[in-house]
Amino acid sequence: xxxxxxxxxxxxxxxxxxxxxxxxxxxxxxxxxxxxxxxxxxxxxxxxxxxxxxxxxxxxxxxxxxxxxxxxxxxxxxxxxxxxxxxxxxxxxxxxxxxxxxxxxxxxxxxxxxxxxxxxxxxxx
Numbered sequence: 001x002x003x004x005x006x007x008x009x010x011x012x013x014x015x016x017x018x019x020x021x022x023x024x025x026x027x028x029x030x031x032x033x034x035x036x037x038x039x040x041x042x043x044x045x046x047x048x049x050x051x052x053x054x055x056x057x058x059x060x061x062x063x064x065x066x067x068x069x070x071x072x073x074x075x076x077x078x079x080x081x082x083x084x085x086x087x088x089x090x091x092x093x094x095x096x097x098x099x100x101x102x103x104x105x106x107x108x109x110x111x112x113x114x115x116x117x118x119x120x121x122x123x124x125x
Contacts, residue, residue, distance in 0.1 A: 008106060009050040009051065011103075014102075015049060015051075018051070018114060019048060021113070023051070030049060031050050033047065051110070053104070053105035056109035056110055057073075059122075060116070064121075072091065074091065087101060089111070089112045098116070098121075
């Protein structure tokens with residue numbers, strides 16, 4: 001399982017992936033890269049953003065329209081569909097559109113945000 005300093009935040013590895021993908025949205029939790037510790041309170045000097053699932057979900061579109069059909073954002077706590085990755089997040093039905101996984105909801109949501117960002121599927125506003 002990935003190194004996760006707090007069950008409600010993304011893992012350190014996922015936080016780094018978010019930064020590489022362009023996450024610049026301030027979050028309540030940060031990782032102090034100098035002391036290697038989780039901190040509360042917004043700061044951006046020497047810190048890595050550690051968003052919660054809620055903070056990421058606010059940034060995801062609530063739906064996509066494909067073939068004139070609205071596909072809503074769906075979250076599912078799976079029965080170990082993929083080893084150690086219990087959370088699934090997708091649009092529409094399982095496997096229908098952009099299905100990604102994570103060992104916690106924050107990581108699953110982050111994986112979706114990264115996927116959408118890397119494929120230019122997020123609006124810039």
